[in-house]
Each structure stands twice: as C-alpha cells, then as structure tokens.
Amino acid sequence: MKTSAASLSFKYTLLLFASLIVFFPLYILFINSFKGSAEYGSTNIFTLPRSFMNFENFKLVFERAHLDEAFLNTVIVIGLSLIGNILLGTMVSYVLGRFEFKGRKLILGLYAGAVVIPAITTQVAVFSIIRTLGLFNTHFAPVLLYIGADVIQIYILLQFIRNIPYELDESAMIEGVSLFGIFYRIIVPLLTPAISTLIILKTISIYNDMYTPYLYMPAQRLGVVSTTLMKFTGNNSAEWQLISAAILVILLPTVLLYLFLQRYIFSGITSGAVK
Amino acid sequence: MIVLVAATISACGGNNKGNNGNSTPSSQAASSEAPVVTETASATASEAGAGTDISGKIVFATNRTDLIDTKFKEYAEAFRAKYPNAEVEFEALKDYESAIKLRMATAEMPDVILIPNMPNAQLPDYFAELDDLGLNDVIRFKDYKSLNGKVYGLVSGGSTTGIVYNKKAFEKAGITAVPKTLDEFYAASEKLKTAGIVPMATNYKDKWPLYGWQHVAIAMSGNPEFWNDRLKQEKAFEPEGAWAKSLSILKTIIDKGYAEKDINSTNWEQSKKDVASGRMAMYLLPNWVIPQVIENGAASEDVGFFPFPYDNSGTLTTLLTPDYFYAVSKNSKNLATAKAFVKWLIEESGHDDFSGFIPSIKTKQSTVKQLSDFLATPGLNFVEIAPDNSDAMEIQNKGQIDFNDMAQEIAVSDIAGVFDKYNKKWDEAKKALGK
Amino acid sequence: MSYNLQKKSLIISFMLIPLVLLLTFTYYPAARLIYLSFTSWDGYSPVKQWVGWDNYRTIFANNETFSVLLHNMAYFAGGIVQNVVAFMFAVLLNGKLKGRNVFRTTLFLPYIMNGVAVAFMFGYVFDTNNGSLNFLLERIGVEPVSWLGTPVLVNFVLAFISAWKFMGFNMVVYLGALQSLPEDVFEAARIDGAKGRQVLRYITLPGLRRIIELNLFLTVTGALEVFDLPFVLTQGGPLNASATYVQKVVETAFHYSNFGLASAMSVILMLIVVVVVSVQRMLVLGKGD
Numbered sequence: 001m002k003t004s005a006a007s008l009s010f011k012y013t014l015l016l017f018a019s020l021i022v023f024f025p026l027y028i029l030f031i032n033s034f035k036g037s038a039e040y041g042s043t044n045i046f047t048l049p050r051s052f053m054n055f056e057n058f059k060l061v062f063e064r065a066h067l068d069e070a071f072l073n074t075v076i077v078i079g080l081s082l083i084g085n086i087l088l089g090t091m092v093s094y095v096l097g098r099f100e101f102k103g104r105k106l107i108l109g110l111y112a113g114a115v116v117i118p119a120i121t122t123q124v125a126v127f128s129i130i131r132t133l134g135l136f137n138t139h140f141a142p143v144l145l146y147i148g149a150d151v152i153q154i155y156i157l158l159q160f161i162r163n164i165p166y167e168l169d170e171s172a173m174i175e176g177v178s179l180f181g182i183f184y185r186i187i188v189p190l191l192t193p194a195i196s197t198l199i200i201l202k203t204i205s206i207y208n209d210m211y212t213p214y215l216y217m218p219a220q221r222l223g224v225v226s227t228t229l230m231k232f233t234g235n236n237s238a239e240w241q242l243i244s245a246a247i248l249v250i251l252l253p254t255v256l257l258y259l260f261l262q263r264y265i266f267s268g269i270t271s272g273a274v275k
Numbered sequence: 276m277i278v279l280v281a282a283t284i285s286a287c288g289g290n291n292k293g294n295n296g297n298s299t300p301s302s303q304a305a306s307s308e309a310p311v312v313t314e315t316a317s318a319t320a321s322e323a324g325a326g327t328d329i330s331g332k333i334v335f336a337t338n339r340t341d342l343i344d345t346k347f348k349e350y351a352e353a354f355r356a357k358y359p360n361a362e363v364e365f366e367a368l369k370d371y372e373s374a375i376k377l378r379m380a381t382a383e384m385p386d387v388i389l390i391p392n393m394p395n396a397q398l399p400d401y402f403a404e405l406d407d408l409g410l411n412d413v414i415r416f417k418d419y420k421s422l423n424g425k426v427y428g429l430v431s432g433g434s435t436t437g438i439v440y441n442k443k444a445f446e447k448a449g450i451t452a453v454p455k456t457l458d459e460f461y462a463a464s465e466k467l468k469t470a471g472i473v474p475m476a477t478n479y480k481d482k483w484p485l486y487g488w489q490h491v492a493i494a495m496s497g498n499p500e501f502w503n504d505r506l507k508q509e510k511a512f513e514p515e516g517a518w519a520k521s522l523s524i525l526k527t528i529i530d531k532g533y534a535e536k537d538i539n540s541t542n543w544e545q546s547k548k549d550v551a552s553g554r555m556a557m558y559l560l561p562n563w564v565i566p567q568v569i570e571n572g573a574a575s576e577d578v579g580f581f582p583f584p585y586d587n588s589g590t591l592t593t594l595l596t597p598d599y600f601y602a603v604s605k606n607s608k609n610l611a612t613a614k615a616f617v618k619w620l621i622e623e624s625g626h627d628d629f630s631g632f633i634p635s636i637k638t639k640q641s642t643v644k645q646l647s648d649f650l651a652t653p654g655l656n657f658v659e660i661a662p663d664n665s666d667a668m669e670i671q672n673k674g675q676i677d678f679n680d681m682a683q684e685i686a687v688s689d690i691a692g693v694f695d696k697y698n699k700k701w702d703e704a705k706k707a708l709g710k
Numbered sequence: 711m712s713y714n715l716q717k718k719s720l721i722i723s724f725m726l727i728p729l730v731l732l733l734t735f736t737y738y739p740a741a742r743l744i745y746l747s748f749t750s751w752d753g754y755s756p757v758k759q760w761v762g763w764d765n766y767r768t769i770f771a772n773n774e775t776f777s778v779l780l781h782n783m784a785y786f787a788g789g790i791v792q793n794v795v796a797f798m799f800a801v802l803l804n805g806k807l808k809g810r811n812v813f814r815t816t817l818f819l820p821y822i823m824n825g826v827a828v829a830f831m832f833g834y835v836f837d838t839n840n841g842s843l844n845f846l847l848e849r850i851g852v853e854p855v856s857w858l859g860t861p862v863l864v865n866f867v868l869a870f871i872s873a874w875k876f877m878g879f880n881m882v883v884y885l886g887a888l889q890s891l892p893e894d895v896f897e898a899a900r901i902d903g904a905k906g907r908q909v910l911r912y913i914t915l916p917g918l919r920r921i922i923e924l925n926l927f928l929t930v931t932g933a934l935e936v937f938d939l940p941f942v943l944t945q946g947g948p949l950n951a952s953a954t955y956v957q958k959v960v961e962t963a964f965h966y967s968n969f970g971l972a973s974a975m976s977v978i979l980m981l982i983v984v985v986v987v988s989v990q991r992m993l994v995l996g997k998g999d
Contacts, residue, residue, distance in 0.1 A: 011802055018799065019816045021874065025831045028842045041548075045834075045842050064344050088731070091724040101721055107729070114736045115931055116983045120960055121976040122739035124746075124753070124969070127381045129734060136383050148731040155924065179716045208824040215374065218366040219334070220343060229826055230340045230369045240834060247827045258822045262815050266882065373964035379754040392967070397755055480859050480947055539859025539948045540838030672966040683949055707768075 026251075033057055033244035040241040057245035065228040067249070074224045076139050077146070077213070078206050084147030085202055086195055093154055094183050097161030098169065111151045123215065130216055141216035146206055153198055160194040161187065196264040204254050225250060330360030331609035333386035333616060336378075338371035338599070350624050354616060357623075361612045384606065386613040389599035390420055390428045394665040398427040402602040403610060405429055408618045413636050416597040419662045428600030429621055432632025434561035435593045435657075436490035437649060439568065442577045444472050444556040453579070456587040457524070464533040473555040475528055476546040479538035485525070485682040487559040492521035494594040494658055495585050503664035506710070511701040512681075512694045519694060522685045524585060529686050538686065547571040559583060561596070562646045566631040580645040582655055592656040593649075598632055666710050674704030740980075746973040753969035765974035775975065778953050779982075781865050785936050785954075788869025789929035795873075796880035796925075801914075803881075804888045814885070818878035825875065829942040832871045833858075836943075858944050861951035868939045868952060876932070880925050887921040888914070923991065930986050934979065955979060 032040060034049035036056060061067070096104060126145070127136075135141040164187065172182050188195075210226040217224075232239075232246040258265070337343065343365045351363040368374040372391045378384050379391075379401055390402070404425045411417055411426060420428030438453075445453075445463070448470035454460040464474035478484035493501040496517035505511040512518060528534050535541050535555075547564075549555040551573035558564055562580060569575050582591040601620060603613040620626055627634045628642045633650070641647045649655075676697055684693045711719075747765055749758040769775050799817060803810045820828065835843050836857035844854040857867045891914065899909050915922070937956040940946055946953035946961075953961075959979070963972035 011807065015799070015802065015813045018795075019813065022816055022819055024842075025835050028834065029831055045840065045845055066344065088728045092728045095721050095724045099717055099721060101717075107725070110732060110737070114732065115927075116980050116987075117736060117740045117743075118935060118956060118959070118976045118979055120937065120956060121963060121972055122736075122743050124377060124380055125739035125742040126735055127377055127383070129738070131381050131383045144731075145735060148735060149728060173713060178711070179713065179720050183720075204822045208822075210824070210826055214369070215377070218368065218374075220365055220367075226824060226826075229824075229830070230367065231344065232341075240840075243830060244834075247824075247831055250824050250827050254822045254824070255819070258819065259815070262818070265818075266814065266885075373960065376754045376964055376967075393754070400755065482945065482947055537838060537854075537856050537859065540856040541859075542837060542839070545837075545840065672968060675962070675966050677965075680950070683947075687949065 029244040029248055032241050033248050035241045037239060037241065040239075057242050058249060060242060061228075061232070061246045061249050065231055065246070065249075066223060067225065067228065069221065070223045070225045070228055073139070073213075073222055074207060074226075077142050077224065078203050080139065080143045081146035081206055082199055082202060084143065085149060085153075086198060088147055089149035089153045089157060089198065090188060090191060090195065091183075092149055093157035093161055094187055096154070097158045098166075098187075108154075111149070111154055115151055127215070135216075137217050137219045137222065139217065139222070142206075142209075142212045145212055145216070146202075153202075156198065157191065157194055160191050164190050193264065193267045196261075197267070200257065200261050200265050203257065207254055225253070329358040329612050329615045331612050332362040332364060333607065333609050333613045334364045334366055335387040335616065336366045336368055336371075336375060336385040336389065338368060338389065340367035340369045343367045346626075346629060350620070350626070353624070354619055357619065358612070358615065361609075361615070363616060382606070384604040386604050386607040386609065387616055388602055388604065389431065390602045394668065395420060395422050395427075395662065396665060398422050398602075399425070399605075401605060402427040403605040403607070403614070405603065405614065405617065408614060410618065410621065410636075413638060414621070415595075415633070415635055415637055416600075416659070419597055420600045420602070428602045429617060430597045430600050430635050431620070432563075432598045432627035432630055432635055434563055434596050434598055434632060435646075435649070436487040436494075436559065436561045436596075437580055437582045437593060439550070439558040439560055439562075439564050439645075440579050440581070441550055441553045441556050441568075441573065442579050444470075444553040445579075447553065448472060448556070453581040454584055455591070456584050456589060458587055460584050461527070461531070461533075464528070464531070467556045468533060472553065473535055473549070474533040475557045475559065476541070476550055476555045477525070477528065477534045477538060477559075478541045478543050478546055479529070479534065479683065479686065480541040481543040482679050482683055484543060484558075484560060485679045487561065488521050488525050488682050489518070489678050490561070490594045490596060491524070491559070491583055491585050492516075492518040493660060494583075494592045495521060497592060497656075497658055499658055499661040500664075503661060503667050505701070506664065506667050506670075510694075510698050512697050514691050514694045518681075519690050521585065522682060522690055525682060526685050526690065562633065562641075562643065562649070563598075563631040565643055565645050566629070575644070578645060580649045582649065582652055590656065591652065591654065592658060595633065595657055595659045597660075598630075669708060670701060670704045670710060673708055674700040676700055676704075743973050744977055746970055747977045748974075749970045751969045751973075752967040753963055753972075754967075758970075761970065765971045766978075768971060769974055769978060775958065778950075778955050778958050779934075781952060781954055782933055782936060784865030785869045785872060785933035786930065788866065788873045789876075789933050792873035792877045793880055793922075793925055793929060796877050797884050799877075799881045800884035800888055801910075804885060814882070818882055820875045820877075821879040823875065825938055826942055828871065828875055829939055832874075833943055836867055858952075859948050861948055864944060864948065864952045868936075868943065871939055871943075872932070872936065880929075883921060883925060884918065887918050891917045926990055927987055930990060931983055934983055934986070 028045060031048055032045065034052050034054045034057070035043065036054065039050060096108060130136055130141045130144070133144075135144060168186055168190075169182050172186060177185070208226055210229070213222070213224045214227050214230075229246060229250060232243050335347075337347065339347070347365050351365070354363055355361060366385055371389070375384075375388060375391050376393075384401065390398075398420060399422060404427060406426050408429070410429060414429055415433050416430040417426060419430065420426065440453075444467065448463070448466040450463045450466055454463045467474040476484075493499070498504065501517065529538060535546075546555060546558075547567055548571045550558060551568050551571040558568075565578055565580060568578050582593045584591060601617045603610065603617060607613045621635045627639075631643050631646065632641075633646065634641055641650070681693055681697055746758070748760060748762060750761045750764070751758040799813075803814050807813075835841055838844060838854055838856045838859060841857070843857070848854060855863070858864050895913055895917075896909060899913055904912070935956050936954045937960070940952045940954055941957060944952045946957055955975070956979070959972045959975045962975060963969045
C-alpha cells in the first residue's frame with residue numbers, strides 16, 4: 001500500500017481534529033482559572049486572562065481544601081493499596097496462567113462476573129463488613145476495597161504470562177528451583193512492564209475515585225484529593241473561575257504522572273499482547 | 276473502567292429540599308405569632324440544662340460540604356472555648372439523605388446528625404430524647420419530630436416562602452409598590468419583561484427550586500394538613516384544589532414568558548448571580564436564598580422579600596416550614612456533649628441567622644432584615660405546616676410521587692392530565708399497601 | 711517437595727486471600743442483594759419483612775422501570791461509535807506516522823481524568839447561556855442550543871462526554887492487540903495482492919475478535935450502569951429524559967426508601983447484563999467460526 005499525500009493529510013486532519021476536541025474543554029478551563037471574579041464576569045469565555053500570573057484562585061483552592069493533608073492521605077491509601085493489589089494480582093494471574101486445576105474456569109468466571117454486580121446497591125452489605133472489621137474511618141477501609149484485583153488487571157497480566165515461554169519454567173524446574181522461586185525470580189521480573197502499567201492505572205483509578213473515600217472515611221482529617229471538588233460546589237459553584245482552578249488542581253497530578261510515565265502505560269498494554 | 280461511581284455532587288444549595296420529613300400526626304394549628312424581640316437564652320441557663328460533664332469528642336454530620344472548612348470551624352472553636360474538654364469534628368455528606376441512611380442501617384452514626392426523611396415512629400430507635408435540654412417551651416416546631424410526647428429532634432431553623440426580589444430591577448421597570456394581588460403581580464411581571472428583565476427565575480430545569488409552589492398551595496388552602504388530607508379525599512390531587520391553582524400560576528408565568536427565556540436550560544447557581552445583578556428580578560423561594568443572593572453581589576438594601584399574592588382577595592397568608600432537625604444518636608459515647616452541642620447550635624451559634632432561617636427559638640428575631648420585615652407585614656396570616664402523616668408518606672414513596680415532578684410536568688402538558696396520572700399512581704400505591 | 715505437591719500448596723496459598731476478598735466484598739454483598747430483593751426493607755431500619763416475589767411483580771407491572779433503559783441505549787449507541795472511532799485511530803496510529811506518540815498520548819489523556827471533574831468541565835462547555843460551545847456557535851450565526859435541556863438531545867450529549875473520556879482507553883487496547891498480530895501474515899497477504907479493506911476484514915478483525923469482545927463487554931456494562939454523568943450534570947432531567955436505570959435504582963432506594971424494590975431492580979439489571987453479554991458473545995464468536 002502506498003500512502004498518497006491525500007490520504008496522509010486526511011489522517012492528520014482526523015488526528016488533529018480529535019486532539020482539538022480533547023483539548024478544547026481543558027483550554028477553556030485553563031484560561032478562565034486565571035481570571036478574577038470581576039474579570040470573569042466582564043470578559044467572555046474565550047478572552048485570555050489579564051495575567052497568567054494571577055494565582056489567586058489556585059491559592060484559594062489550596063487553602064480551603066487542605067490539599068497538603070489531602071495529598072498525604074491520598075498517597076497513604078494509594079501506597080498501601082498498590083502493594084497489596086500488585087502482590088495479589090500477580091499471584092492470582094500466575095496461578096491462573098500457569099496451572100490447570102479444578103475450578104480454574106470458575107475462578108476466572110467469578111472475576112469476570114464481578115463486573116456485572118452493580119456496586120451502588122451492594123454498598124449496604126459492604127459497609128456492614130467494613131464496620132464489623134472496625135475499619136470505618138481508617139485508611140484501611142478503602143485500601144481493603146482496592147487491593148482485590150479486577151478483571152482487567154488479571155486480563156492484562158494473563159496476557160503477559162502466556163507470552164512468557166513455558167520453557168523458562170521447565171528449565172528452572174530441571175535445576176530444582178521451587179515453584180515459588182520460579183514465580184519470584186522468573187515470572188515477576190518478566191512481568192515488570194505489565195506491573196508498571198498496572199501501578200500507573202491503579203494509581204490513577206484510586207486517585208480519581210471519589211465515592212469510596214467519601215463513604216468509608218468521611219472524617220475531616222481523612223480527606224483525600226478527589227473529594228476536594230465537593231467543597232467547591234454548593235454556594236461557590238457560580239464561581240466558575242474558582243471551580244475551573246479546582247478542577248485543574250485535581251486533574252494536574254494525574255496528568256503529570258501520566259505524561260512522565262505514559263511510556264510505561266503503553267508498553268504494558270501493548271507489549272502485553274506481543275508473543 | 277466500569278463507571279459506577281456514585282458521584283456525590285448534587286445541586287443543592289444546602290437546604291432540605293426533598294419531601295418534608297414524615298412523622299405521625301400531631302397536628303399544629305395555624306399560628307400567627309409575629310416574632311417578638313427578646314434576649315436570647317443566657318449561657319448560664321444552657322449549662323444548667325446540659326449537665327456538668329461536657330467533654331470528649333463528638334462528630335456532627337452535615338450536608339453543608341461548603342462550610343466545614345469555614346463557618347463550621349468557627350463553631351468548633353467557639354464551642355471549645357465554652358467547653359474546653361470537648362471537641363467537635365465534622366463530616367460533610369454531600370447527597371446527605373442516602374449517606375446518612377446507609378450509616379443508620381449499619382449503626383455507624385455520627386453523634387449529632389440532621390434527621391433524614393423517615394417516619395416519626397422510628398425516631399426512638401436511633402435518637403436520644405432531647406426534652407432535658409430545656410428548649411421545649413421556646414423552640415419552634417417542637418412536636419414535628421416527636422413521638423408519644425417525647426422530643427427527638429430540634430429544628431435548625433424555619434423558613435417561609437415568598438418573593439425574593441431585586442429592588443433595583445423593580446425600580447428600573449417602573450414598579451413602585453410590591454404587588455398585593457395576583458393581577459398586580461402579573462402586571463409587575465409584564466413591566467419587568469418589557470424592561471428586558473427576566474421577571475422570575477423559576478429554575479425549572481434544576482427542578483428542586485420549584486418546591487416553593489407547594490408552599491403556596493398549602494398557604495392558599497390555609498390547611499396545615501393539606502397533604503395529609505389526601506388520605507381522606509376521593510381524589511388525592513384535586514384538579515380544582517389549591518395545588519392545581521398554585522401550579523396554574525406557575526404555568527401562566529411560563530406561558531406568558533415571565534420565566535427564563537428557555538426554561539430547559541436554567542442554571543441554579545447562575546440564577547443567584549442574575550438576580551443579584553438585576554438581570555432577573557424574582558424568586559419564589561424561602562428566606563434562606565436572601566443571604567445567598569447578597570453573597571453573589573447584591574447590596575443587602577437592594578434585596579427585598581414579600582408574601583406571594585396568590586389571588587386577588589388582598590389577604591395574604593404564608594407558610595412556615597421547618598428546615599432540618601438536629602438529633603443526637605442514642606448510642607453516642609459522649610451523649611451529654613452531643614446534647615450540649617445541639618443546644619449550643621440552637622442558642623448560641625447563630626447558624627440560623629447565618630443561613631437566613633427564621634430562628635429556632637421563637638422569641639429570637641432574625642437578623643436578616645428582609646425576613647424580619649416580611650414576618651412583620653401587617654395583616655399577614657401564618658400557617659405552620661403539620662408533620663407528614665406516615666400513611667400518606669408511605670403511599671407517596673410507594674407510588675414514587677414527587678411534587679416537583681408534577682410541577683415540572685404541568686409546563687409541558689395540561690394540569691388535568693398530570694393530576695389524573697398522579698391520582699392513578701396514588702390510588703394504585705394505596706391499594707397495593709392496603710391503606 | 712514434589713512439584714505436584716508444590717503446585718497444590720501454591721494454588722491454595724496464592725488463591726486464598728484473593729478469593730476471600732472477592733467473595734467477601736463482591737459475592738457476599740451480591741447474595742445479600744438477592745436476599746433483600748425479596749423484602750420490603752426501607753434501607754435503614756432493623757425490620758426486614760419478607761414479601762416473596764412482590765418487588766419483582768411491581769417492577770414488571772410498571773413499564774416505567776424499563777422505559778428508562780431507552781435512555782441507556784443512547785450510551786450504548788455512543789459506545790459503539792466510540793469503539794469504531796477507537797479502532798480507526800488504533801489502525802491509524804499503528805501505521806508509520808510522524809508524531810504518532812504525541813497523538814496517542816493526547817487521545818488517551820481524557821481516560822486518566824477524574825470522572826466528576828470531567829462532568830463539571832463539560833457542564834461549562836454545554837451550558838446554554840454561558841457555555842463555550844454555544845458561544846462558538848453564535849459566532850457563526852447558530853442560535854443557542856439547550857444541549858442538556860432538550861429531551862431528545864440530552865442523552866446523546868451525555869453519551870458524547872462518556873465517549874470523550876473512554877475512547878482513548880479502547881483505542882490503546884486495540885492498538886495493543888494490533889501490534890500483537892503476527893507481521894508475517896500481513897506480509898503474506900500483501901504479497902498475495904490483498905487490498906487494505908480485505909486485510910482488515912479477513913485478517914485484522916478476526917485476529918482481534920477477543921479484544922473486540924472485551925471492549926464490547928465493557929461498553930455494554932458501562933452503558934447499562936451509567937450513573938455519575940447524568941447525576942452530576944442533569945439529575946435525570948429535563949422531565950426525567952436523562953434518568954438512567956441505576957439512577958432510578960438509587961432514587962428508589964434512598965429517596966423513596968424502598969431498598970427492597972431497589973434491590974430487585976439491581977438483580978434484574980444483573981440479569982439483563984448477563985443476557986446481553988451472552989447474546990453478544992454468541993454474535994461475535996458465532997460469526998467467523
């Protein structure tokens with residue numbers, strides 16, 4: 001197939017158009033977050049702010065939302081959850097990916113089936129369990145809910161494990177390495193790209209989850225970044241410039257994380273499928 | 276990936292806008308007392324009532340997510356100044372009703388809460404009696420959250436619905452006196468419209484702001500048991516009744532173009548700015564909106580509040596409704612402290628004034644000038660709403676009937692049709708429940 | 711220890727905690743949900759009265775419950791478009807193209823954003839009077855449109871926002887799968903003189919069947935369980951036009967204090983998802999085989 005100039009420019013037009021749609025709402029947020037209240041009222045939505053050095057809105061967001069505390073809580077929850085989640089996820093995938101045993105299909109089915117259960121109406125039962133365990137209003141409540149692997153994670157890990165030649169396991173066995181040793185010394189290291197992908201995706205999904213921390217650790221000192229947005233609704237929500245700043249502040253960490261680490265996200269998802 | 280996040284943002288301005296709480300009947304006759312200025316209960320009196328050991332940490336659940344880092348912090352400090360061994364923490368629950376019911380279901384309740392929509396018969400299962408706080412004689416809506424003569428909830432403030440308006444906008448349109456009859460009201464609306472001002476912010480799209488029309492209906496009927504009496508009527512929603520009349524005024528406002536240009540794209544938060552700036556002129560809402568309009572840029576002296584003239588008789592009646600009720604969890608580990616906090620909130624925090632409510636204490640006068648002027652309107656009659664009958668509430672829940680849905684629907688179809696539909700819903704639910 | 715014994719103990723020790731978690735936090739609550747669907751529980755009081763099939767009868771006697779599923783269809787339609795677009799961009803970006811990493815990064819960006827923040831953000835795009843979109847349209851002489859206030863439009867607008875957020879994810883999954891397809895097969899096809907479209911139809915699509923299935927599975931469940939977008943942006947309005955099934959469930963449970971009925975609605979939702987997914991499986995798998 002030869003790529004003609006026409007088809008090439010068509011491709012770029014499509015891609016540029018899509019990129020424009022992605023950036024359009026963000027751009028609007030960005031320029032308006034630097035406007036003062038009066039300035040916002042008197043200018044139209046596309047007017048550039050008088051100064052990009054007007055950080056008043058951001059300052060207000062930081063102060064009112066206790067973002068320092070919120071970031072700390074978020075980091076604690078994410079850190080603890082990741083350790084458990086990755087550990088358990090790789091263990092499950094290793095077993096499911098390498099061994100044939102009774103109930104294997106059933107377990108896979110259980111993980112897939114979990115997607116079907118509407119979380120909103122099961123929350124009463126989940127809440128009771130968390131309370132019975134005495135974890136309500138502690139960091140461990142969301143952590144416990146996050147460490148279980150989900151079907152997507154298992155899917156990605158299984159793809160990777162299937163692509164690790166079984167001969168590696170066999171030759172290790174000949175050398176007398178235990179199965180745990182194989183898992184620990186061969187499988188896990190080879191899963192690194194997938195694991196880094198999952199770490200990033202999981203970090204982002206926990207960071208963005210507003211519902212779990214809101215429900216299970218509502219104490220003020222346990223506030224997290226995602227719930228910050230709530231503080232800027234209510235009576236302030238006509239202050240669009242302020243909300244714009246709040247949204248940007250909330251988006252920024254994941255966007256930065258993503259931009260710096262995106263290589264690992266894609267390598268995990270894409271090379272996972274490479275034979 | 277699968278988005279099943281209960282987004283916890285709802286568009287509430289921080290007030291109780293759902294159905295009014297339900298409870299067993301303990302009717303309160305129409306009262307027409309205008310508040311009298313007296314000193315508020317003294318600090319010494321409050322200490323005597325609450326016992327001596329006021330210490331330990333308590334948690335107060337609130338729906339005001341926007342206040343926990345500002346106003347409520349001041350409350351916590353002020354309370355601590357009074358009781359140095361006590362500490363108050365706040366839990367802000369957006370989407371309050373769902374969240375608090377979940378906590379009640381799992382017996383993980385904060386010490387002080389706002390009572391959600393529930394039958395009064397269940398109050399003793401969750402809450403401690405508050406009779407020992409010595410507020411029974413002075414508090415408004417005393418019997419609203421009580422059972423067998425025991426009080427379980429104390430009101431955080433009261434409200435009354437009327438027209439909140441921008442005086443500058445009226446001036447600009449050449450309106451010299453506030454309308455006293457419905458015809459005058461329409462005439463004023465016409466003038467506003469001619470002057471290029473949106474006469475009334477209905478906030479039709481956001482739906483909950485339509486709840487003022489319920490209050491108009493009850494005021495019009497003069498019957499505190501207006502909704503409860505549906506149980507006795509042949510038709511729950513009478514097509515010629517006060518509710519229909521009230522909604523027909525709303526329909527007229529929409530049809531004549533006295534509402535927002537496109538009622539399907541109203542925006543509650545924006546409307547406050549527009550009323551403040553005079554681009555829109557009026558709200559039919561309770562007093563709590565006054566401070567919010569001022570907060571959005573109107574000078575206090577430019578905001579007025581008058582009783583809604585729902586007919587041409589010249590007599591004016593307004594409805595008094597309670598906002599959320601404070602209650603104390605009966606399992607609170609620091610019961611005395613929790614009770615003391617409720618007492619303090621009512622007597623000393625000034626939260627009712629801050630929120631623009633009619634003060635909880637009968638003898639206290641509101642510092643919101645518009646509100647106290649409104650209540651002092653010569654010849655104004657008051658109806659104090661009765662607690663909801665639990666049977667009526669049960670039928671309403673079973674039939675999934677929402678008054679604001681009805682208000683929304685009349686804009687696009689005729690009142691008779693809408694009322695037929697809801698009467699049918701009511702009858703079916705009633706039959707299903709065997710009431 | 712023999713490898714057989716090792717295998718057994720490894721399976722047990724590795725699976726124990728994950729399975730306990732899965733059963734405790736997912737399947738026990740689901741079982742509980744089924745139990746509650748046979749009661750008239752109000753959602754908070756200690757009394758849970760057994761009512762048999764009453765709740766299910768109520769649901770089937772009332773067409774309104776299912777009519778909201780029509781609103782979910784908009785998200786499904788949007789989801790299909792989203793998948794097609796995602797696939798198209800995946801094919802585009804799989805080829806040699808200058809700047810493809812930049813485009814890939816850009817198109818995936820919305821996926822990593824906080825869903826509620828995104829909803830708010832689009833609230834400002836689609837606002838009738840102050841929104842940026844109508845502002846642009848007015849410049850070119852188009853009357854302002856009430857994007858979120860027009861019953862026939864609102865679900866598609868919301869579905870668009872959903873597609874905006876999730877398209878990049880589908881794209882990257884497709885991209886990964888495309889890169890895993892053996893290069894030599896394409897090579898052989900090309901030598902045999904296959905055209906681009908033929909390659910797509912006979913080699914690319916069949917090779918991607920499983921991944922297409924996964925993406926469709928996510929699209930279907932996502933469409934059936936939409937909640938946060940309409941909840942934040944429209945609260946189900948105007949006139950219930952954008953109310954979704956899950957939103958009705960939540961309303962029934964907490965606003966109308968009928969948790970039993972809401973549980974029954976959830977159980978039915980699970981069944982619907984299972985049925986739709988099975989049908990889809992049959993269709994997708996049934997073809998090429």
